[in-house]
Amino acid sequence: MATTRTPWTRDDDRSPFWLLSVARDAVDRLAGSSPARLALITFACIVLVFTGLLSLPWAAASGRVTPLHDALFTAVSAVCVTGLTVVSTATHWSAFGQIVILLAIQIGGLGVLTLASILAMAVSRRLGVRGKLIALEEMNIGRLGEVGALLRIVVATSATIELAIAVILAPRFMMLGEPLGQAVWHAVFYAISAFNNAGFTPHSDGIVPYGEDPWILLPLMAGVFIGSLGFPVIMVLLFTRARFHAWTLHAKLTVEVSVILLVLGSIAWGAFEWSNPGTIGSMNTADKILHSVFASVMTRSGGFNLVDMNHLDQTSVLVTDALMFAGGGSASTAGGIKVTTIAVVVLAIVAEARGDADVRSHGRTIPPSAMRVAMAVIAISATMVMVATAVLLQISGQSLDRVLFEVISAFATCGLSNGLSAELSPVGKDVLSVLMFLGRMGPITVSTALALRQRRTLYHFPEERPILG
Numbered sequence: 001m002a003t004t005r006t007p008w009t010r011d012d013d014r015s016p017f018w019l020l021s022v023a024r025d026a027v028d029r030l031a032g033s034s035p036a037r038l039a040l041i042t043f044a045c046i047v048l049v050f051t052g053l054l055s056l057p058w059a060a061a062s063g064r065v066t067p068l069h070d071a072l073f074t075a076v077s078a079v080c081v082t083g084l085t086v087v088s089t090a091t092h093w094s095a096f097g098q099i100v101i102l103l104a105i106q107i108g109g110l111g112v113l114t115l116a117s118i119l120a121m122a123v124s125r126r127l128g129v130r131g132k133l134i135a136l137e138e139m140n141i142g143r144l145g146e147v148g149a150l151l152r153i154v155v156a157t158s159a160t161i162e163l164a165i166a167v168i169l170a171p172r173f174m175m176l177g178e179p180l181g182q183a184v185w186h187a188v189f190y191a192i193s194a195f196n197n198a199g200f201t202p203h204s205d206g207i208v209p210y211g212e213d214p215w216i217l218l219p220l221m222a223g224v225f226i227g228s229l230g231f232p233v234i235m236v237l238l239f240t241r242a243r244f245h246a247w248t249l250h251a252k253l254t255v256e257v258s259v260i261l262l263v264l265g266s267i268a269w270g271a272f273e274w275s276n277p278g279t280i281g282s283m284n285t286a287d288k289i290l291h292s293v294f295a296s297v298m299t300r301s302g303g304f305n306l307v308d309m310n311h312l313d314q315t316s317v318l319v320t321d322a323l324m325f326a327g328g329g330s331a332s333t334a335g336g337i338k339v340t341t342i343a344v345v346v347l348a349i350v351a352e353a354r355g356d357a358d359v360r361s362h363g364r365t366i367p368p369s370a371m372r373v374a375m376a377v378i379a380i381s382a383t384m385v386m387v388a389t390a391v392l393l394q395i396s397g398q399s400l401d402r403v404l405f406e407v408i409s410a411f412a413t414c415g416l417s418n419g420l421s422a423e424l425s426p427v428g429k430d431v432l433s434v435l436m437f438l439g440r441m442g443p444i445t446v447s448t449a450l451a452l453r454q455r456r457t458l459y460h461f462p463e464e465r466p467i468l469g
Contacts, residue, residue, distance in 0.1 A: 040441060043079065047437065050075035050104045059097035066092070069426040076433040078104035080440035081333050083199025083303035083415020084406075086422045086429060090204040101200060102192055108440070109196030109227070109333045110154060154231050157238075158195065161226060165191035165219045172215045194223030197333040199303020199415030211306040212287050217294055224302035225262070228328030229254055249364045250340060254329040257339035258300075261326060265296030268319045278311030299323040301334035303415025309405065310418050317401055324412040325381070335413030335439050337381050344374040373444060380443035385411055388435045395428045396420065406432070411439040 054071040057063050066074075070086050077084045078101045087093075093101065166187040173183035189202045201207060210216040226234070233251045240246040247255075270292030273279045280291045291306055298304050299320045312320065327336015344359070348371050351359045359366040389400070389407045396403060398420060406420040410432045421432060438446055 039445060043437070043441060046104075046107065047072075047075050047079050050079060050100060053100045054093075054097060056096075059094060059100060061092060061094045061097070063094075067426075069429050073421070073429045073433050074101065075104060076436050077415070078198065078200065079108040080335075080413050080436045081105055081108045081196045081198040082335070082410065082413040082436045082440070083193075084410055084417055084421045084432065084436070085200070086424075088204055089200050090202055098189070098202060102189055105196050105198045105200060106192055109192075109198065110158065157231065157234050161223060162188075162191040162195050165194060165223045168219045169216060172213070190220065191223065194220045194302065194304070195227040195333070197224055197227050197301040197303065197328070197335075197413070199298075201304070207304055208306055211291065212283075214290065217290060217306075220302070220304060221294055221297045224297055224304070225258070228301050228332050228334035229258060230329035230332030230334075232331050233329055249362055249366075250330070252362050253340050253343040257343045258329065261300060261323065261339065262293075262296050265299065265319065265323050266293045269295045269299075269316055272313045272316040272319065273307075276311070276313055276316075279307040279313075295320075296323065299414065299416060300326060301328045301336065301412065301414050303409075305416055309416055314401065317405060320416065321405060321408050324408045324414040324416065325385075327412050327414075335411070337377050337412075341374045341377050344370055345378065348374075377443055381411065384435065384438060384443065388431055391431055392424070392428055395431070396424055407435065410435045413439050 051068070051072045053059060054075055055066055055068060057065050059071075060066050066087070073084075073086050076082070089098065089101065166184070168187075169190055170183050170187035173186050174180060178186065186202050189200070192198070193200045203209075207216065207220070229237075232248075233254050236247050236251040244252070266289075270280075270288060273281070273292070273295075274288060275281045280288045283291065294304075294306060300323050309317075309320075325336055326342055327338055328334025330338045330340050343361075344366060347361050347366065348359050359371060385404075385407055388411070389404050392398075392403045392407060393400065402418055402420055405416075405418055408414070409416050410421075413436060421429065424432070
């Protein structure tokens with residue numbers, strides 16, 4: 001008797017691997033139709049996996065199950081390389097729990113889809129068009145031809161920089177009295193956390209005890225700053241060295257704006273906190289300068305702090321909010337609206353003020369589509385921050401400045417905290433978790449993923465210019 005076939009019948013239905021085939025086909029279709037949606041779904045699944053791992057009894061030092069909202073918050077914060085915590089990383093989590101957090105940081109920093117592409121390339125020795133599309137969506141390079149080279153740079157650079165930081169930190173921790181195994185573990189933890197701009201610390205009091213120790217602070221600053229530039233920029237720097245004229249426009253704008261924000265942030269933060277006895281007012285000049293530069297680096301995404309955020313001058317809080325919102329480079333481990341977004345908007349403003357028809361920089365013309373994306377990123381990001389702030393104001397009953405600080409830190413995946421995260425109710429923690437997730441994915445990626453379909457306009461209406469300004 002002949003078997004009746006249906007449209008969904010497969011020739012390999014009896015194979016034990018047919019589910020894998022079905023899953024692979026689904027990923028293929030999703031990668032081709034909406035890579036952004038694939039990224040969103042994959043990140044969400046990874047967060048759920050790490051939430052489950054952190055909910056296990058042996059993930060906590062007490063041997064008891066961690067409340068779901070705390071495990072979810074920690075998993076989101078680690079995978080999204082944020083660094084906000086509602087429980088102490090050093091005392092609440094066991095060795096297994098800390099290893100899970102560190103693994104989540106590494107996966108989140110590299111990017112889930114980037115890591116998947118690396119594994120695919122390692123297994124098959126090549127990366128097909130589907131794999132390149134998947135990696136392209138997450139790394140935001142712009143050209144398929146660069147994907148394979150960039151993936152290799154990602155692995156080599158991450159491993160090299162993290163190893164270098166660990167090698168520098170381990171002897172110092174040993175000199176400060178830690179046993180060899182503990183010193184190495186702390187060095188590796190800080191190295192991964194710094195380069196991935198995560199801000200998690202394995203010490204109960206963070207890095208505050210090392211506030212006057214350049215041997216520890218300088219490697220952390222270097223790791224955070226390099227990580228905030230982004231892998232496309234690192235690849236350009238490795239290939240072209242100091243030949244500025246050979247850099248891509250993206251690399252030039254990223255480095256320029258990052259250095260400008262670093263210098264201006266250091267000057268502003270130091271000036272407003274110079275005489276503040278609650279922060280750096282009682283320190284000598286050298287330590288004040290070190291703290292100011294450290295704060296400027298960390299406020300744009302690093303998340304490590306040397307002073308109590310609740311003791312900052314109100315003007316310093318405003319400066320910190322602005323630097324956190326700015327963030328780091330595109331396709332990097334940093335968050336925020338990205339420095340290239342700021343550069344494009346500023347260049348557009350300058351061009352409009354001069355009456356130029358085109359927006360130019362370094363001998364290149366920036367297309368109008370890039371300016372529309374920049375405006376959309378700022379508008380969507382500001383809206384997310386405003387909505388989350390309004391919700392948390394109603395939930396927590398805290399002051400605006402305290403809530404806004406924590407919201408921007410969560411959205412920009414910075415990790416600096418005034419302690420509000422730990423004080424919030426489970427609903428408030430969930431709001432911050434969603435915000436961290438959206439901030440890590442990026443407003444444009446989220447908007448594209450949630451769109452029901454991609455619109456393609458085949459006609460144009462007559463132009464009419466409204467009155468602006």
